[in-house]
Amino acid sequence: MKTRQKTREITITALLSAILAVMGMFKLPSFIPGCEFQLSAPFAVCIAACFGFKRYIKIGILASLINLLLGTHSLVNVTIAMIFRLTAGGVLSIFGVNPVTVAVSGPLGTAAGRLVLGGVSGVNPMVLTAAAVPGMVFTAVGAAMMYPAVKRLSRTQTTDIIN
Numbered sequence: 001m002k003t004r005q006k007t008r009e010i011t012i013t014a015l016l017s018a019i020l021a022v023m024g025m026f027k028l029p030s031f032i033p034g035c036e037f038q039l040s041a042p043f044a045v046c047i048a049a050c051f052g053f054k055r056y057i058k059i060g061i062l063a064s065l066i067n068l069l070l071g072t073h074s075l076v077n078v079t080i081a082m083i084f085r086l087t088a089g090g091v092l093s094i095f096g097v098n099p100v101t102v103a104v105s106g107p108l109g110t111a112a113g114r115l116v117l118g119g120v121s122g123v124n125p126m127v128l129t130a131a132a133v134p135g136m137v138f139t140a141v142g143a144a145m146m147y148p149a150v151k152r153l154s155r156t157q158t159t160d161i162i163n
Contacts, residue, residue: 013055013058013062014062016047016059017059017062017066018063018066019043020040020047020059020060020063021062021070023038024040024063024067024072024081025067025070027039030134030135036135037132037134037136037138037139040063041084041106041109041110041135041138041142042106042138042142042145042146044056044060044085044088044106045088045105045106045109045143046143046146046147046150046151047059047150048085048088048089048092048105049097049101049105049143049150050147050150051154053089056085056089057085057086060081060085061082064078076117076120079116080116080117083112083113084106084110084112084113085109086112087105087108087113088105088108088109089105091104091105091108091109092105099144099147102144102147103141103143104140106139106140107139110129110132110136111129111136114128114132115129
C-alpha cells in the first residue's frame with residue numbers, strides 16, 4: 001500500500017472514530033423515561049455498510065477507547081456498544097448491504113445489546129428491549145435516510161480533507 005493511501009486510511013479511520021465517539025456521548029430524549037437513544041447508532045450502521053466490517057470494528061474500538069478515556073462511558077457501556085457493533089456489522093457482512101439490512105441491522109444490534117444488558121444487570125431483557133423500541137425505530141429510519149449520503153461521501157475523493 002502506498003504511503004499516501006495508508007495515511008488517508010488512518011486519517012479517515014481516526015476522523016470517523018472521533019465523530020462516532022462524540023455522537024455516542026449524546027442521547028436524544030424520549031417522551032417515555034428510560035427510552036432515550038444514542039445518535040451514534042444510525043451513523044454506526046452507515047459506517048459498517050460503507051466501510052466494511054473490519055474497518056467498522058476498528059473505528060468502534062477507537063471510539064469506545066475515546067469514550068472510556070474521557071469518562072463518558074463505563075465498561076458496561078462499551079460492552080453493550082461492542083455487542084451492538086458485532087451484531088449490526090455481522091448482519092451487514094453476512095446478508096450484504098441493501099436497504100433492508102441497513103434498516104434492520106441497527107435494531108437487531110440494539111436488541112442483542114439489551115439481551116446482554118439484561119444478563120449483566122439482572123433486569124428482564126424483554127423490558128429493556130421494549131423500552132428501546134423508539135430508539136430502534138429511530139435507528140432504522142435514520143440509517144436508511146443517512147446511508148445514501150454517507151455512501152456518496154465514502155466514495156468521493158477525500159484528498160481535500162487530508163491535504
